[in-house]
Amino acid sequence: MVDRRSRHDVLVVGGGNAALCAAISARRAGASVLVLEGAPKFYRGGNTRHTRNMRCAHDTATGTLTGPYTEEEFWTDLTLVTKGNTDEALARFMIHESKSMLDWIAEQGVRFQPSLGGTLSLGRTNSFFLGGGRAMLNALYRTAEGLGVEVRYDAEVIDLAVDNGVFTAATVRSPAGTEEVRATTLVAAAGGFEANIEWLKAHWGAVAENFLIRGTRYNRGTVLRMLLDHGVAPVGDPTQCHAVAIDARAPKFDGGIITRLDCVVFGIVVNKHARRFYDEGEDIWPKRYAIWGRLVAAQPDQIAYILFDAKSLRLFMPSLFPPIQAPTLRELAGRLRLDPDALEATVDGFNAAVRPGHFDDKTLDDCRTEGLDPPKSHWARRLDTAPFYAYPVRPGITFTYLGTRVDHRARMLMTDGSAAENMFAAGEIMAGNILGQGYAAGIGMTIGGVFGRVAGREAAAHARH
Known part of the structure; x- marks a missing residue:
């Protein structure tokens, strides 16, 4: 075992948004900081590498945001997607703290641009x-290292020394060997367990074999498992996660955001039996895109197909893979290996149920179906203009919601109700405190940024005293 006998004020385990915000916050508060990133440098940053935006409350329009987004509106949106399954006090604290995040993170070198278009409709709410x-990650790493934060890559934490809620050391495995790293405080920001297929199968069953992991293969839940085994109180349902429908042709790991499909609202979605199974136009896409992973996971063989016609081809951002195309529905069915009679019957039934309206992809328009189960509540237009297109989709898991319970100081809470003396958590590893279920675009980055900054600040304060 390597013995460097080094000791830091704050040890940050993880290398993404939450970890870097914690490291910068702690260093600016005067603490010595070591960041252990389990991935190689090229893959540093966990799921943050694939993000695009952050949802923060703000009172006025800015150079990149088109209008205000109040704390109360943010709370309403969070309540809707979680169906109230959230720690209200902690969620409201996060929302309030988010108001200062955009300026703070810009001070760390991160730059913003106006919202992307298409179905996102986020120009007012998300930066x-x-x-x-x-x-964004490169800017945070550059700032952290400029401040004197030490970063080690390929540094996997394989054991934690914790006694009655007090952390003393971490055992770290790297290409140089195994070593013990001692620190006054610990910030765990190492993500969820979505890349641990066996852990997923323990709660989802064999269907998890068909899940695709949108982000890093390094989020295996090792640190989370150790913390729970050491008496940290769990929070969240292990079957709840941020899961979206992604292109079924994506790789098993790390396909990222470019494999996500934002065209559901413009067509219909059918399963392997060519049957629709949910309202594709229930609400605007940023509030509903994250339900489709779970919906597809409940279908036979965890596969589904998004169908649309030539009218909609240019209305959404394209994904990495081109859509499958055919001049007729029957030929499209053949290319998808669907029953052509069943697909024609589904489309004919849908087309007959569509009622005329004014199509507007920026609002909850009046284009709907009537007498159809399930209905399509908005953006319903007949599929009648060749060529016809389809994307095959599977559940794409972004991150899991089982995590460590924390308080508003980002301190981990123990199963006996006490607060850990020197252990803090931020990011996906504690997101279940806020996200009991559901998701809205950009909230994961908000959780990581807010609680990362708080955890770093609090860890540094504890180390000083």
Whole structure:
């Protein structure tokens, strides 16, 4: 075992948005900080690498945001997507703290751009990173290292020394060997367990074999498992997660945001039996896109197909893979290996139920179906203009919601109700405190940024005293 006998004020485990915000916050508060990133440098940053934006409350329009987004509206949106399954006090604290995040994160070198278009409709609520998540990460790493934060890559934490809620050391495995790293405080920001297929199967069953993991293969839940085993109180349902419908042709891991499909609202979605199974036009896309992973997971063989026609081809941002195309529905069915008679019957039934209206993809329009089960509540237009297109989709898991319970100081809470003396958490590893279920675009980055900044600040304060 390597023995460097080094000791830091704050040890941050993880390398994404939450970890870097914690590291910068702690360092600016005067603490010595070590960041352990389990991935190689090229893959640093966890799921943050694939993000695009952050949802923060703000009182006025800015150079990149088209209008105000109040704390109360943010709370209403969060309540709707979680169906009230959230810690209200902690959620309201996060929302309030988010108001200062945009200025703070810009001070760390992150730049913003106006919202992307298409079905996102986020120009007023979400701030988009110039250059995307990787550019955002590069800015945070550059700032952290400039402040004197030490970063080690390929540094996997394989054990934690914790006694009655007090952290003393971490055992770290790297290409140089195994070593013990001691620190006064710990900030766990190492993500969820979505890349651990066996853990997913323990709660989802064999269907989890068909799940695709949108983000990093390094989020295996190792640190989370150790913390729970050491008496940290769990929060969240292990079957709840941020899961969206992504292109079924995506790789098993790390396909990222470019495999997500934003065209559901413009067509219909059918399963392997060519039957619709949910209202594709229930609400605007940012409030509903994250339900489709779970919906597809409940279908036979965890596969579904988004169908649309030539009228809609240019209305959404394209994904990495081109749509499957055919001049007729029957030929399209053949290319998808669907029963052509069944698909024609589904489309004919849908077309007959469509009622005329004024199509507007920016609002909850009046284009709907009548007498159809399930209905399509908005943006319903007949599929009648060749060529016809389809995307095959599978559940794409972004991150899991089972995590560590925390308080408003980002301190981990123990199963006996006490607060851990020197252990803090931020990001996906504690997101279940806010997200009991559901998701709205950009909230994951908000949770990571807010609680990362708080965790770093609090960890540094504890180390000083």
